[in-house]
Amino acid sequence: MIEVLAPGVLTLVEDAGRPGFAAVGVGRSGTADPAALRLGNRLVGNEPGAAALEVLLGGLEVHALQTTVVALTGAVGPAWVDEAPVDHGAALRLPAGSRLRLGTAEHGLRTYVAVRGGVAVPAVLGSRSADRLSGLGPPPLAAGDVLPVGTGTRGLPELGTAAPHVGPERDVPPVPPVLPVLPGPRLDWFVPDALDVLTRAVYRVTPSSDRIALRLAGPPLPRTPRGELPSEGLVVGAVQVPPDGQPVVFGPDHPVTGGYPVLAVVRTDGLSAAAQLRPGDPVRFTLAR
Structure with a gap:
């Protein structure tokens, strides 16, 4: 114990x-x-x-x-x-x-x-x-x-040193990590170049971020005037855009449904980098091929 x-x-x-x-x-x-x-x-x-x-x-x-x-x-x-x-x-x-x-x-x-x-x-x-x-x-x-500590193991500990998995350096000007994204299901709810804006801009993590969502500040992502979207299912990494145009990247404790359109989804291999971002850190997105 x-x-x-x-x-x-x-x-x-x-x-x-x-x-x-x-x-x-x-x-x-x-x-x-x-x-x-x-x-x-x-x-x-x-x-x-x-x-x-x-x-x-x-x-x-x-x-x-x-x-x-x-x-x-x-x-x-x-x-x-x-x-x-x-x-x-x-x-x-x-x-x-x-x-x-x-x-x-x-x-x-x-x-x-x-x-x-x-x-x-x-x-x-x-x-x-x-x-x-x-x-x-x-x-x-x-x-x-x-x-309490369990007893279920799958082998002996690895006593050698592994490369640590870390976030951005703090003693040098931060280089924005780049999160790979796939196009979301609601591109038609945005102006035609919204995905280009997302992948060209540098955003900053805001202090209101937590395990529920990574809330970002930067160039707004304009939506087309289409009224309100009915609530639909969400996945971790979904980049949802509320009316203010600032992207919200959902984390592991995200709600299972949401009513704002999803412009993109962070690919699974980008979730660990997103989890290590602090308030004030810069972040960019790139369209995965």
Whole structure:
């Protein structure tokens, strides 16, 4: 078991999500950064979708009540086991009685702490993920929480170092990450060059962004005057455009339906980069071929 001493700004339990329930109004949820979750689980010898801790901007401190193996992936910042600095992107032995502490993330937004065996909180509809929109799954971690660790593994930990999965550098002028998009289902609700505007412009992440959506500011995407669109199904990565013309990229906790037209959809291989964007970061889009 692992005891939470300090949860940081926001720490959630997340796994690969709960697909298959959209028809009854339940979204998939799950990890915001699928690549970071898979890497962490591979390093500690778990199944790819095992539940891990998703830590927003660092600050997490936990106490190992038994010896285990962990790995840090995603956003990179200083980390220590007791007083010894440790690396990201590698399997780390966490002796019984030791403390793992994460400093403030320097590159990226979300750090993942994978634990050998997976975080074994009770599952809801087949998933241990916390859904911030619906409230399903475990609540955000709080000081004093004790997390059970599972026994399901798929091999030995990988003790070598892996390349860390990180967001943009903070000590140099940021180079906008480029998110690949596919044309959305409602191009006819926009002026003819709206997709060109989206893929030529640089947008900025606004402070109102969260796991539900990445809200952006930049050149508006003009819509044609067609009244109101009936609500229809949404997927993660959908680029929806409300009346103000500012794009909204839906994240893992998005609603299952929406009433604004979808101009484009971020391809699956762009979701991890989107998950590591901070408020103020620039971002661009490119039309996938």
